[in-house]
Amino acid sequence: xxxxxxxxxxxxxxxxxxxxxxxxxxxxxxxxxxxxxxxxxxxxxxxxxxxxxxxxxxxxxxxxxxxxxxxxxxxxxxxxxxxxxxxxxxxxxxxxxxxxxxxxxxxxxxxxxxxxxxxxxxxxxxxxxxxxxxxxxxxxxxxxxxxxxxxxxxxxxxxxxxxxxxxxxxxxxxxxxxxxxxxxxxxxxxxxxxxxxxxx
Amino acid sequence: xxxxxxxxxxxxxxxxxxxxxxxxxxxxxxxxxxxxxxxxxxxxxxxxxxxxxxxxxxxxxxxxxxxxxxxxxxxxxxxxxxxxxxxxxxxxxxxxxxxxxxxxxxxxxxxxxxxxxxxxxxxxxxxxxxxxxxxxxxxxxxxxxxxxxxxxxxxxxxxxxxxxxxxxx
Numbered sequence: 001x002x003x004x005x006x007x008x009x010x011x012x013x014x015x016x017x018x019x020x021x022x023x024x025x026x027x028x029x030x031x032x033x034x035x036x037x038x039x040x041x042x043x044x045x046x047x048x049x050x051x052x053x054x055x056x057x058x059x060x061x062x063x064x065x066x067x068x069x070x071x072x073x074x075x076x077x078x079x080x081x082x083x084x085x086x087x088x089x090x091x092x093x094x095x096x097x098x099x100x101x102x103x104x105x106x107x108x109x110x111x112x113x114x115x116x117x118x119x120x121x122x123x124x125x126x127x128x129x130x131x132x133x134x135x136x137x138x139x140x141x142x143x144x145x146x147x148x149x150x151x152x153x154x155x156x157x158x159x160x161x162x163x164x165x166x167x168x169x170x171x172x173x174x175x176x177x178x179x180x181x182x183x184x185x186x187x188x189x190x191x192x193x194x195x196x197x198x199x200x
Numbered sequence: 201x202x203x204x205x206x207x208x209x210x211x212x213x214x215x216x217x218x219x220x221x222x223x224x225x226x227x228x229x230x231x232x233x234x235x236x237x238x239x240x241x242x243x244x245x246x247x248x249x250x251x252x253x254x255x256x257x258x259x260x261x262x263x264x265x266x267x268x269x270x271x272x273x274x275x276x277x278x279x280x281x282x283x284x285x286x287x288x289x290x291x292x293x294x295x296x297x298x299x300x301x302x303x304x305x306x307x308x309x310x311x312x313x314x315x316x317x318x319x320x321x322x323x324x325x326x327x328x329x330x331x332x333x334x335x336x337x338x339x340x341x342x343x344x345x346x347x348x349x350x351x352x353x354x355x356x357x358x359x360x361x362x363x364x365x366x367x368x369x
Contacts, residue, residue: 020248031241035233043231053234060241068248141224160225192217195224 012076019067027064034077035060037162038084044157045088047146055091059084075168082172085154092150144194151175152187159184 007015007029015033018026038059043052062083070079145153154173158164166184170177205212234240283290316322329335 022248024242024247027242027245027247028238031238035237036231039233039237040231044228053237056233057237057240057244060237061244064241064245137224137227138229141221141228156225160222161228163226188218188221191221191225192214195221196217 013072016067016070016072016076019064020070027067030064030067030076031060034080038080041081041154041157041162042084042088044142044145044161045085045150045153046091047142051091055087056084059087062087075171077164078168078171081158081162081164082174085158085172089150089154140195140197141191144191147194148187148190152183152190155180155183156187156191 005018005025007018007025010018010029012030012033015026015029019030035056039052039056042055042059043049046052046055059080063080070076145156148156151173155169158169158172159166164172166177166180169175169184170180173180175183205215329338
């Protein structure tokens with residue numbers, strides 16, 4: 001029925017409504033829309049690709065299995081990010097994570113394993129110098145983000161990586177708006193100090 | 201603020217450093233998602249089945265049902281017509297039936313009371329209830345029991361809300 005409809009121009013609410021009517025294409029469209037931001041957020045929270053994949057999968061399974069109970073007066077994106085963030089925070093609280101380099105797992109022993117565990121980034125048309133600089137910056141900021149408190153980390157990623165407004169972050173994290181602003185301010189201070197060496 | 205920044209080196213450096221951090225954050229590389237993520241998720245998802253909305257419609261009547269409905273309608277219309285043309289007779293019937301019902305009811309209550317008061321346990325029960333504290337206790341206890349049963353019944357007939365993890369509660 002609705003599976004032949006072009007879902008791309010439709011709003012989240014419309015796609016969710018179709019999903020509630022049993023359209024498999026609508027389910028797939030919701031995953032397509034949020035897989036990258038959800039995976040990125042979770043990966044940057046837990047810094048482990050395999051784990052991020054598992055947690056992203058869990059997030060989508062939870063979201064889609066509960067889609068019938070979704071209340072359209074709330075933003076769908078907030079709901080998805082809330083579940084994703086909770087999954088990451090729950091995991092971080094359960095155990096401390098090993099650090100993972102952008103170049104691959106520290107536990108990787110062979111070149112194949114290093115390649116397999118390396119973080120895959122989108123290909124950019126960069127000069128070699130830019131690539132080196134970006135790698136250095138990316139590595140430094142990744143390491144600096146990792147040192148932040150999980151709450152600060154979630155706030156700063158949602159604000160400056162995902163570009164979510166303060167109000168939505170407050171809704172996603174179930175925090176007062178003032179607390180979100182404070183966390184972002186503190187997180188930026190900590191990142192600024194951590195990246196001090198790059199400016200010199 | 202702009203004027204202050206023009207003159208204060210320390211603040212200007214802070215603002216510049218802040219801008220670098222924000223730029224670095226927004227320039228973080230996009231991550232590639234595993235190709236089979238959608239299929240893995242879909243394998244574990246139960247597609248919602250739309251609940252059928254009941255459509256208000258008249259049920260189709262079969263022949264015997266139609267006969268019964270017609271008979272009931274005929275009786276109702278006939279009764280109404282007869283009542284309209286024989287109002288005084290109908291009033292007299294209602295009046296006598298009402299007074300007869302009242303008389304029978306009162307007689308029943310009196311008979312029941314007489315029977316109860318003739319019972320051997322009635323005197324001891326009346327003496328027991330003569331103390332106001334006991335009467336209040338029994339009435340209060342009964343009331344509490346009634347309210348408890350009412351609450352329990354309400355809980356029993358109220359459908360439970362489905363638990364949704366992390367939904368916008």
